[in-house]
Amino acid sequence: MIYIGCHLSVTNGYEAMGKTMCDFGGSTFAYFTRNPRGGKSKEIIPADAAALNTLLKEKGFGKLVAHGSYTMNLCASNSTTRANGFDMLQKDVERMESFPGQYYNFHPGAHTGQGTEKGIELIAEALNDTLFPEMQTTVLLETMAGKGTEIGSSFEELREIIDRVQLSEKLGVCFDTCHVWDAGYDIAGDIDGVLTQFDKVIGLDRLCAVHFNDSKNPCGSHKDRHEKLGKGYIGMEAMKRIALHPSLQNRPFILETPNDDQGYIDEIHTVLGWMES
Secondary structure (H helix, E strand, C coil), X not given: CXXXXXXXXXXXXXXXXXXXXXXXXXXCXXXXXXXXXXXXXXXXXXHHHHHHHHXXXXXXXXXXXXXXXXXXXXXXXXXXXXXXXXXXXXXXXXHHCCCCCCEEEECCCECCCCCHHHHHHHHHXXXXXXXXXXXXXXXXXXXXCCCCCECCXXXXXXXXXXXXXXXXXXXXXXXXXXXXXXXXXXXXXCHHXXXXXXXXXXXXXXXXXXXXXXXXXXXXXXXXXXXXXXCCCCCHHHHHHHHCCHHHCCCEEEECCCCCHHHHHHHHHHHHHHHHC
């Protein structure tokens, strides 16, 4: 089995998100730790955090996959942008300790002309200055589509970041199906081969979560445009094979498809139907 859910708004608080996902029929969810296009974060009220933690245990939820802001770029050439990203990372990781044992996912960044090697160096440096031995959060590097100067569109680039981080046991990977497809990995035609390659380069033990999205673009397009399940180039049968793949079980699958609430509910129940069939 897998745990299935979608992104939810934190506007009404943390426990409210858990209750909403129960209503949706899911067993995990994602949320932005701060405004995805800016820097403001939702205040964490201890009683609200405790109520969510209790609900998650009572309902048998899988790991949550909190998401860092899209504006966070740890390897930007602009020093102010880079410093702002580092500040977001440190504060987000600290805040995540209110939800022990969950995942914090972020886009590794774009080197903006400095080169991949320099970008990897800066990302690892920021992580080395942020992670600490007692932390209960696992930080996830997201697989990227490779648009512009993005870092993380190849498994090898993610491996290089991991290898440079001292507390690498605190790191994992979020496998975004749209992104890896757009990066050139044929998960529709050869999911076994792609996961074998991932295992050889990074290790399946580090594949902690899945962003479960179809793609509006052909394989290798490097464009990063998500599509509803079965409506894109990956296709419904391939999405089903991915969800049921033995190597991906017991992980949170987060829908980031272009949907309203009812659309997410429908997709959650589609995936639940696969697991029951």
